[in-house]
Amino acid sequence: DIQMTQSPSSLSASVGDRVTITCRASQDIRNYLAWYQHKPGNPPKLLIYAASSLQSGVPSRFSGSGSGTDFTLTVNGLQPDDVATYYCHKYGSAPWPFGQGTKVELK
Amino acid sequence: EVQLVETGGTLIQPGGSLTVTCTASGLSLSTTFMSWVRQAPGKGLEWVSSIYPGGDIHYADSVKGRFVLSRDNSKNTLSLQMNGLSAADTAFYYCARFRIYGFDSWGQGTLLTVSS
Numbered sequence: 001d002i003q004m005t006q007s008p009s010s011l012s013a014s015v016g017d018r019v020t021i022t023c024r025a026s027q028d029i030r031n032y033l034a035w036y037q038h039k040p041g042n043p044p045k046l047l048i049y050a051a052s053s054l055q056s057g058v059p060s061r062f063s064g065s066g067s068g069t070d071f072t073l074t075v076n077g078l079q080p081d082d083v084a085t086y087y088c089h090k091y092g093s094a095p096w097p098f099g100q101g102t103k104v105e106l107k
Numbered sequence: 108e109v110q111l112v113e114t115g116g117t118l119i120q121p122g123g124s125l126t127v128t129c130t131a132s133g134l135s136l137s138t139t140f141m142s143w144v145r146q147a148p149g150k151g152l153e154w155v156s157s158i159y160p161g162g163d164i165h166y167a168d169s170v171k172g173r174f175v176l177s178r179d180n181s182k183n184t185l186s187l188q189m190n191g192l193s194a195a196d197t198a199f200y201y202c203a204r205f206r207i208y209g210f211d212s213w214g215q216g217t218l219l220t221v222s223s
Contacts, residue, residue, distance in 0.1 A: 043213030094165035
């Protein structure tokens with residue numbers, strides 16, 4: 001089965017910083033990759049789909065890139081509201097694993 | 108407006124069985140690709156099971172043979188029957204709608220605790 005590996009597992013950044021999270025698939029998944037933001041007490045929120053498409057209503061400071069096995073989520077200008085855990089997720093054919101998550105905190 | 112409400116989570120002893128249910132409004136489950144995703148305390152998101160509109164069902168290896176996903180089109184509900192429960196199954200269980208490119212609607216989750 002395909003495994004999804006995220007890095008780093010956690011990071012600390014200042015307001016306004018550019019933050020980058022990477023996700024690597026163990027096999028080619030083309031662009032069947034989504035990114036979610038998850039805050040405690042709330043369900044996850046879809047940010048990016050098809051590796052680089054911004055979900056409606058998501059701030060433009062979020063962007064995604066990549067295809068095949070290597071993907072990146074970038075936050076340009078971190079805001080206090082962005083403190084959360086971020087997950088990549090492989091879809092398409094079963095199974096549909098998530099990455100292990102990246103916890104983003106404010107410095 | 109799409110609304111998904113999970114119910115049925117509770118405290119149950121190891122080895123026990125439990126069914127959690129997702130009740131949907133604003134969409135028809137019979138024509139929607141739906142999934143269960145869980146999050147154990149302090150852990151990440153884990154895909155559990157999915158059902159296609161045509162009825163094809165898939166399970167994560169961690170629950171295969173123990174969990175059974177079913178759908179009641181007349182009640183517009185999705186049920187996850189969980190057997191042989193262990194502490195490793197303790198988690199918030201979310202149902203979520205998948206639309207071509209991602210899980211775009213989620214319930215608030217229901218908490219299952221497996222403990223003696």
